[in-house]
Amino acid sequence: MTIPSKRNAAMTGGRIATLALLAAFTGGCIWVDDTSDLRMYVQQTQARPPGKIKPLPEFKPYEAFIYQGASLRDPFQPLIELVVEEEEAPPPSDLKPDTERPKDYLETFPIDSLSMVGTITSLDGGNLWALLKDPKGEVHRVSNGDHLGLDYGQVEAVSEQGIELVEIIENGRGGWMKRPRSIALPEEE
DSSP states (O other): OOOOOHHHHHHHHHHHHHHHHHHHHHHTOOOOSOOHHHHHHHHHHHHSOOOOOOOOOOOOOOOOOOOOGGGSOOTTSOSSOOOOOOOOOOOOOOOOOOSSSOOOGGGGSOGGGOEEEEEEEOTTSOOEEEEEEOTTSOEEEEOTTOEETTTTEEEEEEOSSEEEEEEEEEOSSSSEEEEEEEEEOOOOO
C-alpha cells in the first residue's frame, strides 16, 4: 500500500475544488427546448399598434449679421479724457481715544447688543437717566458723559426717546474720526 504524499493530496484537493466550481457555474446554464412562451410574448408585442414618435423640431437657418458700426466711436473709450486729480489728504487731527482711562462696564459690550428699556428722572426733576439692558439681562443707569460700546462711545444726550452718543473709530488712513450713534427706546405696541 502506498501512502499519498502531501503534494499529491494538495493536488487532489485542488482538482476537487475546481470541479465543484465548474459544476456550480455550469448548473445555471440550462438548455430549454420549449420556447413557446417566448414566441407568444414576441407575437403579442409585435401585434400592438406602434407608438408615435414626435417629429424633430424645425431649426431656423442661421442668418449672418454684418456689423455696420465699425466706423463709429468705440463705446468703451470715454468721450473726453478723464484726468484724475490726487485728492489732498486732510491734515492729521489730534483726535484719538483715551486708552489710559479705565473702561466702564458697558464698554465690554457692542452697542447693538445694548437695548434701552426706559428712563428715570431724579426727584427734583433735574437729572434724566436712561436705563440700558445688557446681553446678560442686567439693567444699568446711563447719563451724559458715560462711556459704552466697544468703539470708545460717550453719551452726549439722553432723552425720553433714546440716547445720542459719539464713538471714536479709525478712519482707515491711520487716524481717528467721530461717528454719531443712537440707541432708541422701542415703541410700545
